[in-house]
Amino acid sequence: MQLADHPSRRHLAAALDELARTFRGMTAHPDEHNCECHWGSPDELRLLKTPDAELDPDLLRRTWQAADWSHQAAVLRRILPQFARTLVSGEADAVFGPADWARAFRNSGWRKWPADHSGPVWEFLHAWWVSSLTDPETAVPAHEVFVLCAEASHTVTPWLADWAGERGPLSDRRLAEAVAEWEYDLLGDDLPWQAWEYGTEMREELSAWLTDHAAPRLRASGAPAGLLNGIRLLGLTDEDRWTDPQWPGYRY
Known part of the structure; x- marks a missing residue:
């Protein structure tokens, strides 16, 4: 084509x-x-x-x-x-x-x-x-x-819905690129951009979607272990996240 x-x-x-x-x-x-x-x-x-x-x-x-x-x-x-x-x-x-x-x-x-x-x-x-x-x-x-x-x-709701519906190697690569771009901020409980409003709600929904939807998708596409670990850590909260043996050592 x-x-x-x-x-x-x-x-x-x-x-x-x-x-x-x-x-x-x-x-x-x-x-x-x-x-x-x-x-x-x-x-x-x-x-x-x-x-x-x-x-x-x-x-x-x-x-x-x-x-x-x-x-x-x-x-x-x-x-x-x-x-x-x-x-x-x-x-x-x-x-x-x-x-x-x-x-x-x-x-x-x-x-x-x-x-x-x-x-x-x-x-x-x-x-x-x-x-x-x-x-x-x-x-x-x-x-x-x-x-x-x-x-x-x-x-973020309609855009995550679109993303969930687009499956394939290129869309999965875009997903991996986004996670790599956003991981540091999200693991620090920050939205990866300066939101005018609804920042907390968007961050929570984005993090939950990445944990529930993106993790199996990236695992199946052979994403790097470090990227998958970052998504796994998003599913943890508070001290469970910071004290995890595989915490990447980020400081905020």
């Missing part, structure tokens, strides 16, 4: 097209404003009020990064088709991470939008997440896409 025919890649392309159709012609609110000294010029602000005008990468970054828009939802609708393409391509500013990228979604209150607007956003996030698990040439690591999806939606 040619990569261009990969099912998850086709699904993601369709989801991006649907975002473009849904939000075509959207603009920032006519009364929207921002600080000329710290955000940008009046000409740049006018671009946000011009439908479908392409923004240069720096202007796009300053727009999604700003948290002080008066009409956050309208701003996200305006930039979302271009912003989503930038995220998927791996061209989002590398200085920032997925929790930062998710801020624009979170601040917009997109989950409360009408279904004909929120639905395509859900579809895009699910399509990108599944693609990151199954496409060998995904531009953004799966564990980073997971963080963005979790922070954008305030929950």
